[in-house]
Amino acid sequence: MSGSEKSFYLTTPIYYVNDAPHIGHAYTTVAGDFLTRWHRQKGESVWYLTGTDEHGQKVMRTAEANGTKPQEWCDRLVESAWKPVWRDLEIAYDDFIRTTEPRHTERVANFLQGLMEKGYIYEGKYEGPYCVGCEEFKLPGDLDDGKCKIHSKPVEIVKETNWFFKLSEFVPKLIDHYKKNPSACEPESARSEVLAFLEGGVSDLSISRSTFDWGIKVPWDSKQVVYVWFDALLNYATAVGLTDGKESAGGKKFEQTWPADVHLVGKDILRFHAVIWPAMLMAGGISVPKKVFAHGWLLVGGEKMSKSKLTGIAPSDITSHFGVDAFRYYFMRAIPFGSDGSFSWEDMSARYTSELANDFGNxxxxxxxxxxxxxxxVLPARAESKELSQSLAKTVDVADKAICALDFQSGINAIMDFCKEVNGYVTATEPWAVAKDPMRKAELDAILYNTAESLRALAILLYPIMPISTTKLWGYLGAESALGALDKQVISKASSWGQLSPGAKISKGEILFPRLEEKIASDTKN
RNA sequence: GGCGGGGUAGCUCAGCCUGGUAGAGCAAGCGGCUCAUAAUCGCUGUGUCGUGGGUUCAAAUCCCGCCUCCGCUACCA
Incomplete structure (x- = not known):
């Protein structure tokens, strides 16, 4: 990849370091990892960013509640809770940004100063219902008959002098943008909601706070800190050098990565990403992201997994039983990305057994x-089953199109269908029967070579979603010495037949996906 | 309240736009095979298609009302 090639740049949201990651965070991050690994496997230059959002009142409070300073709290959580989970889940991010890092805070200040100079920032009064119990401004929806829903106490109308961003000025441009570029916000339902929201009218945004100080100082007003969302959204651009001089390292990086190809977000934070963020960029004279993709919720027992419930399910609760690959596979395969999806232990068990153990592993x-x-x-001589090789070519084509369009379910489905077909091939050709007749040795060899070749392709195609088990398989197939590392195999060449070299040592290693004991007892709440 | 999406086999869902004997996968039952992780292959059953009307020779599919779940949005005051 030449240094000037525009990278495929994908981001996850930066996660709030209030608590340890739960499977909702992992869902988004795994999706990003899968897609970026796929693009890398296509031979593209890729940049995958994730990170943590560390400013704001909530983090400050949580830190206080735990008897530490905010920065210490963040440091501890990032190192002990967040990064280890991503390591465990095989998340191959290229960069991890923390909003308390100087590279972020300095660039945010620069960017904001720029908006100020361009006249997009003005001083105004924020007036709204404020609950003393929560110490928070409330939205109309948070109120019940004029009282805070949490505290059941009347709210006060409080005025605060803040700096405002002329968000409303960009509404027509945003509407135009989403109307002209359907792919800028997906899925379609998300785009419709954004358009409906924009057309309903949008007011300017208060982008600073004066009631607490855990945040980035407004450059020209040290009594105010930048509103946490305004701060956080900028991470996608500050991480790759926003505001740095063109000839500097940061400037070059920015040139090579921006605009982002995909911002993955949960649908709860769609509006921040599809309205405020592009408006900020427009104001700064910077191009807007190519795509904001809002994925759905994980449902449990048909109900939306509540935040408190979600927190209860740590990724390790699942990976300790099913393993990391199965975790990654399940959420991408079972749930249409963009729709809500039901998760259940039973469903996961069923898919694990049927698709991973019985189909692929077996x-x-x-x-x-x-x-x-x-x-x-020892791998026998080369052979080619036209049927398998043609089917494989089609599989690669279908899978690639689907996955690049973020239709992960269809993509994985296509690959697993091929896996089933290969199983069918083995069953139909009956190598165990052919083996009984020494005269049919060539036929036997051909069947086995064809099957091995199919598995070679499956290892490549499934590597982005299941890096651990496919790497094992790559070893069993004795592929590395002739073909090199698995992650260097290019998708577009995966279907060219006959790559495994005859004579390679094939070994039956440990079972890829061992059958699992029924594990219900410890999981049902007794 | 408005807008949008959903309610189809035990489970997860497809089909609905372009009406014509109800589908897939998983689970279940029966039989075969044995290379394999009690694997796999073949066969089999299953449904008042949320509900009440209407259009039609014919409706899961089109139209109207209703119930219910979900999301977005607005507001009662």
């Missing part, structure tokens, strides 16, 4: 066992 198992048994563990 295919690897039967092939390697037969090569050990019938060929002394």
């Amino acid at each position: 295919l690897a198992s039967r092939l390697t066992a037969m090569i050990e048994k019938y060929c002394g563990g």
Whole structure:
């Protein structure tokens, strides 16, 4: 990849460091990892950013409640809770940004100063219902008959002098943008909501706070800190050098990555990303992201997983039983990205057993066992099944289109269908029967080679979603010495037939996806 | 209140735009096979298609009302 090629740049939201990550955070981050790994596997230059959002009142309070300073609290949580989870889940991010890092705070200040100079910032009064119990401004929806829903106490109307961003000025441009670029906000339902919201009228945004000080100081007004969302959204651009001089390292990085190709967001924070963020960029004279993609919720028992419930499910609760690959696979395969999806332990168990253990794992198992048994563990001569190779070519094509369009379910489905087809091929050709007749040795060899080749392709295609088990498989197939590392295999060439070299050592290693004990008891709340 | 989406086999869902004997996967039952992780292959059953009307020779599919779940949005005051 040449240094000047525009990178495929994908971001996750930066997560609020209030608490440890739950499976909702992991869902988004795994999706981003899957898609970026896929693009890397296509041979593209890729930049994958995730990180943490560390400013704001809530973090400050949580820190206080835990008897520490905000910065210490963030440091501790990032190192002990967040990064380890991403490591465990095999998240291969290229950069991890924290909003308390100087590279972020300095660039936010620069950017804001720029908006000020361009006249998009003005001083105004924020007036709104304020609950003393919560110490928070409330939205109309948070109120019940004029009282705070949480405290059941009347709210006060409080006025605060803040700096405002002329958000309303960009409404027509935003509407125009989303009307002209359907792919700028997906899925379609999300785009419709954004348009409806924009057309309903949008007022200017208060972008500073004076009631607490855990935040980035407004450059020209040290009594105010930048509103946490205004601060946080900028991370996507500050992380790659926003506001740096063109010839500087940061400037070059920015040139190479911006605009972002995809911002992955949960649908709860869609509006921030699809309205405020592009308006900020427009004001700064910077191009807007190519796509904001809002994914759905995870449902449990048909109900929306509540935040408190979600917190209860740590990724490790699932990975300790099913393993990391199955975790990654399940959420991408079972839930249409963009729609809400039901998650249940039972469904996950069923898919694990049927799709991973019985279809994929078992295919690897039967092939390697037969090569050990019938060929002394040595891959026989090249052969080609036209049917399999053509089907594979089609599979790669379909999967690539779907995955690049963020239709992960269809993409993985196509790959797993091919896996099923290969299983069918083995069953239909009956190598175990052919093996009984020494005269049919060539036929036997061909069947086994074709099956091995199919598995070679499956390892490549499934690597982005299941890096651990496919790497094992790559080893079983003795592929590395001839073909190199698995992550260097290019998607577009995966279907060219006959890559495994005859004579390679094939071994039946440990089972890829062992059958799991029924695990219900410890999980049902007794 | 307005807008949008959903309610189809035990489970998750497709079909609905372009009406014509109700589909897939998983689960379940029966039989076969044995290379494989009690794997796999073949066969089998399953549904008042939320509800009440209407249009039509014919409606899950089109039209109207209603119930219900969800999301966005507005507001009672």
